[in-house]
Amino acid sequence: MSGMADEAYREWLAGLDAESRRRQQAFLDALAAKLGRPRVTEPPPHPFRGAPDFWKEYELSPEERIERFIANFRASGGHAFRVSGLAEAARFIADKALELGVPAVIRQDEPVLAGLGLESLLPGVEVRVWNEDPAEDWIARAAGAGMGVVLADFAVAHTASIVTLSARGKGRSVSLLPPALAAVIPAGRLFTRLGEVLSRFDETGREGLPAGVHFISGPSRSADIENDLTIGVHGPGIVYALIVDA
């Protein structure tokens, strides 16, 4: 859009927002009327928040968490391994990249991932860092890469989920567009229950949340053609989860 069209659009959008605010009051007043009471404006007591109490007490030991994650992640069609340190994780990722014959690898901009030294382990492969140069088309870079490498912000043993939060150096595309994904999970970030990670977002509050919070629990799948399981229909079909002992 040209500058002037842009200006006109923004004006139109502001009008739409103003209309929405007016409409909101009538909309919510009507709901309260149907519920047969005045509008509720104070937080109502919410005695049923979150999981049942017995579940909140459920906790696995660090060893059990690793075992459970690996078993459940494999059951979902993913590949999960425990590695002794970052050096072993780096070798594993490099081996897989060579095995798959990927032309390029894209990784998040994280010091831990820089420490893997993938560039020197993969001399013939282009290794790119998400958003390191704002002038480049990073979505195209991710779409062209054969493997994405991410550092898990959290992980959950019970559901075998890798959790990634978006940020300037941590594009959502890195874990989505390449056909293969490798996630490095520091063992200390692995929790038992989903609720342990989710309740953190309540504690952080709105201001602390990134635009995208993504739970990834295996390879992309579909059973829409005669119940026949298809792997990798849109997202990565090959997913490696590497739990690194701290």
Add this chain to the structure above:
Amino acid sequence: MSGSETAAKTVKERAKEALRNDFLRQAVRFTTDRLRNARLQAAGEQGNWEAWRERGRQIRSHTIAHLDYYLNRFAENARANGAHVHFAESAEEAVRIVLAIAERKGARMVAKSKSMVTEELHLNRALENIGVKPVETDLGEYIVQLAGETPSHLIIPSIHKNRRQTADLLSKEAGEELPTDTPALAAFVRRRMREVFLAADIGMTGCNFAIAETGSIVVFENEGNARMVSTLPKTQITLMGMERIIPTWADLEVMATLLPRSATGQRLTVYMSGISGPRRPGDGDGPEELHIVIVDNGRSLQLGDPEFQELLNCIRCGACLNVCPVYRHIGGHAYGGTYTGPIGAVLKPAFRKNVAEWDDVADASSLCGACAEACPVKIPLHDMLVALRRRKVEAGRAKRPEALAMRAYAAVMGSAGRLKGALRLGRMAVKPIARDGFIRARIGPLAGWTRHRVFPAPAAEPFRERWTGLRLELEREPAAMDPAVRRRLEEALRRRQAEKREGGDERHGG
């Protein structure tokens, strides 16, 4: 999209059509069996399933009972995140808002991930009418879109299509003959959709849950297409039923425990994404502009209605479809609406203000209660179906013969003498057609039954006439109840009373 919702045909006629389609019946039975067994296994593995269901019901009922508060909170927080929030009372308003955005943006293509609300609004047709191409990117939805049909199952939209039909549809789109094996077909869709994701001007998603306290929308999916359409296009529009709200992220754990397990038996869908506003300054992907359209379209009619308010607790898992003996035979299209199965049979009439438009979908149920038993948030669907039928009768919309029959039944049952006479008449009337204690003749009012099975002939000496003798016998030996049986019965009674005391709260949103 075919406008099946306005089809003049009745449920009965559509069901007849479905029953003639052998593939459909087999496929629906096979798939629903698979999903149902997966659900039972997953619920068993999780353990304490009843406690989870009860917590799910409590959270949903609480939120719906305070919907004005939580919706307001959600809207304010979503705006603070940088999203544009819109309120639409009707389908027309929602469509108008989406079209206005698409027009202003000069959009040519919209990449859509699964959204039942957009089906409800017939949004695809509306977009096509202004020259915008909507592309369904979920594999099953894409197949259904290419066929010019509507989804026939909440979770597996293309449940009614076989491999050959799917290959034909995709081959036509590819401009070459594709092999019929799944990997080849999926690979074609993957390639084609990549172009769509990257070229689309607008990405459109549904919304499984919206978190009031942080203004976030949460989407569950397995393929990754919802992530694509909320990551790559510059503009994102999310359509959201106004009842999708939950208060906090902690509450999401309960929904994330119930929804995937009830839908497909998974511990969690492959992707669960929480989106809070458009991309942040410096982010390299994610939409630059995020619109959230909150849709009423008949939902608020259930608020304050003690019989139907819990309908808004629904989390759209499809578990009730998979256990419904009627759905399993006739499939989704026979219901003639956006939502199918038991939940569709209630949603369709309940979301319409005009009684005259009530279809006969509420009759497409055996009232066996399997739906309510499967429901992860304990919606009493069969009670609602009975209530719908009752309202239909009260509104004078029942069929005349049925009304007459009911009146005659009331007259006969209202007097012992009349009942006695009627029974004697009945015995005499069926005598000529009863053989070996059964009636097989397909005549008169019995034909609807005897076409498929036999009807037992009335006993030669009915119970009412034997009662005098039976009573004497009973009085001769005073019944001493087995103490073990008595203990069991008393225990059961105590339990039931205790449950009643605990379970009564908030049920209708107090």
